[in-house]
Amino acid sequence: MASKAWCGSAILLALLFTIVKPSYGGITSKYVRKAQPSIDMPLKDYPPPKGYNAPEQVHITQGDHTGRAIIISWITPVEPTPDTVTYWPAKEPCEKKVAKASTITYKYYTYTSGYIHHATIKELEYDTKYFYEIACDESVRQFHFSTPPAPGPDVPYTFGIIGDLGQTYASKETLSHYISNKNAQAMLFLGDLSYADDYPNHDNVRWDTWGRLVERSVAYQPWIWTPGNHEIDFDQDIGEIEPFKPYNHRCPTPYKASGSTSPLWYSVKRASAYIIVLSSYSAYGKYTPQYQWLEKEFPKVNRSETPWLIILVHSPWYNSNGYHYMEGETMRVQFEKWVVQNKVDLVFAGHVHSYERSFRISNIKYNITNGLSFPVNDSSAPMYFTLGDGGNIEGLAAEFSAPQPEYSAFREASFGHAILDIKNRTHAHFTWHRNQDDKPVAADSTWVFNRYWFAQDETNCKLPA
Numbered sequence: 001m002a003s004k005a006w007c008g009s010a011i012l013l014a015l016l017f018t019i020v021k022p023s024y025g026g027i028t029s030k031y032v033r034k035a036q037p038s039i040d041m042p043l044k045d046y047p048p049p050k051g052y053n054a055p056e057q058v059h060i061t062q063g064d065h066t067g068r069a070i071i072i073s074w075i076t077p078v079e080p081t082p083d084t085v086t087y088w089p090a091k092e093p094c095e096k097k098v099a100k101a102s103t104i105t106y107k108y109y110t111y112t113s114g115y116i117h118h119a120t121i122k123e124l125e126y127d128t129k130y131f132y133e134i135a136c137d138e139s140v141r142q143f144h145f146s147t148p149p150a151p152g153p154d155v156p157y158t159f160g161i162i163g164d165l166g167q168t169y170a171s172k173e174t175l176s177h178y179i180s181n182k183n184a185q186a187m188l189f190l191g192d193l194s195y196a197d198d199y200p201n202h203d204n205v206r207w208d209t210w211g212r213l214v215e216r217s218v219a220y221q222p223w224i225w226t227p228g229n230h231e232i233d234f235d236q237d238i239g240e241i242e243p244f245k246p247y248n249h250r251c252p253t254p255y256k257a258s259g260s261t262s263p264l265w266y267s268v269k270r271a272s273a274y275i276i277v278l279s280s281y282s283a284y285g286k287y288t289p290q291y292q293w294l295e296k297e298f299p300k301v302n303r304s305e306t307p308w309l310i311i312l313v314h315s316p317w318y319n320s321n322g323y324h325y326m327e328g329e330t331m332r333v334q335f336e337k338w339v340v341q342n343k344v345d346l347v348f349a350g351h352v353h354s355y356e357r358s359f360r361i362s363n364i365k366y367n368i369t370n371g372l373s374f375p376v377n378d379s380s381a382p383m384y385f386t387l388g389d390g391g392n393i394e395g396l397a398a399e400f401s402a403p404q405p406e407y408s409a410f411r412e413a414s415f416g417h418a419i420l421d422i423k424n425r426t427h428a429h430f431t432w433h434r435n436q437d438d439k440p441v442a443a444d445s446t447w448v449f450n451r452y453w454f455a456q457d458e459t460n461c462k463l464p465a
């Protein structure tokens, strides 16, 4: 009798739970990353290249609006030369040309930089492999890169995506996993590079070590830079009041080519993608330079030429983690309406040290008095990704809010990188690779259907990747 009553109430309880439990679509991954200290690798793990004054920290980025130019940067530690780079098409080794760099140095508190060289090489052929060489008396360093195909609607192209990388053992792992994928052709970097500002007086030596760490990728393929909060390097107490000083000296961007007045926000076309980079840490309210620039930017996008419209920004607009919660809110309120009206496909952000993917949602109906402030499904809206999971010294952001908000499709507190594989004007495939026991594991993936050409729901697409 007693056991029957117990059984009955258990069933009732279970029933109650099924009814009361909110049934959200999203997944909070059960994977738990093994606890590891988040420490930077010691300085000795970043040896400079061999030879007196050998050029180091070689990095490249797109140098114009369409992909026919590249900016090659390097640092010589002792002498202001070599300040030239020799380059040639892989198929025509006799067609050597020389480009001269502009050379700068900067001081930061007690730190003085090496000679920082930036050479812009223009009028390259599309879809062509080039070699380049920076030669010093005792050392010749040779690298190569490939220009993208001309912008066009059905040009397949593969981007890597990393944010908040830093220079820990985990950062190195993320980078190795990314490099082991031979398909990726260019990097969308979401901000927070070296984390030098976590050291006393922002020890800028840690900018140099970071430059050496990433060279094995960024010397061979362009990294499209987005500024993060760790690039601000503002420190009034030591008299460093010029925001973005180390970043702006080290990481040039082709901002003038897109009519921008600041290297911190700009756009590039690359193959079938139109990429807009925004700065979370520059003014964006109405009438500000960034606001005015972005307003004029959307009408310039021709989806018949570049179907894929992608935004990179450091601070996420949708983030269900306790870390940096709602920091991107003011920018979301300012720009989300434009993003939906213009059918942006994807918004990639960093900043929060975990991974999260949203459904296609928008929250643009609020007008102060109507109470309509809630994200709703919206087939014109982008998917939002948070990829601040590069593995930096500050560790994981593992405090997801409970219950998982309806707009959040998948979230996991791990480190990793992502790949966006654009197939044609309608289809792209996105995969997030977690760092799992020293191996990259594809832990989340989704098809992405283009908002301009094929605005269907892709959530249940079963095509093989």
Ligand SMILES: *[C@@H]1O[C@H](CO)[C@@H](O)[C@H](O)[C@H]1NC(C)=O
Pocket: 025, 359, 377, 457, 459
């Ligand atoms: C919103 O879209 C997601 C993904 O398609 C779905 O799981 C969810 O049920 C939708 N929510 C509403 C309220 O329609």
Ligand SMILES: *[C@@H]1O[C@H](CO)[C@@H](O)[C@H](O)[C@H]1NC(C)=O
Pocket: 302, 303, 304, 305
């Ligand atoms: C848009 O791009 C297509 C394909 O390149 C081109 O034919 C068309 O003229 C462009 N439209 C405008 C308004 O520039």
Ligand SMILES: *[C@@H]1O[C@H](CO)[C@@H](O)[C@H](O)[C@H]1NC(C)=O
Pocket: 367, 369, 370
């Ligand atoms: C806000 O929305 C409400 C409800 O739709 C409407 O009555 C009101 O006029 C709107 N206010 C403004 C300032 O547009």
Ligand SMILES: *[C@@H]1O[C@H](CO)[C@@H](O)[C@H](O)[C@H]1NC(C)=O
Pocket: 423, 424, 425, 426, 427, 463
């Ligand atoms: C675009 O790519 C998808 C996925 O590979 C494929 O199923 C589709 O047929 C392609 N569309 C065209 C027009 O080629």
Ligand SMILES: [Fe+2]
Pocket: 164, 192, 228, 229, 230, 314, 350, 351, 352
């Ligand atoms: Fe950040």
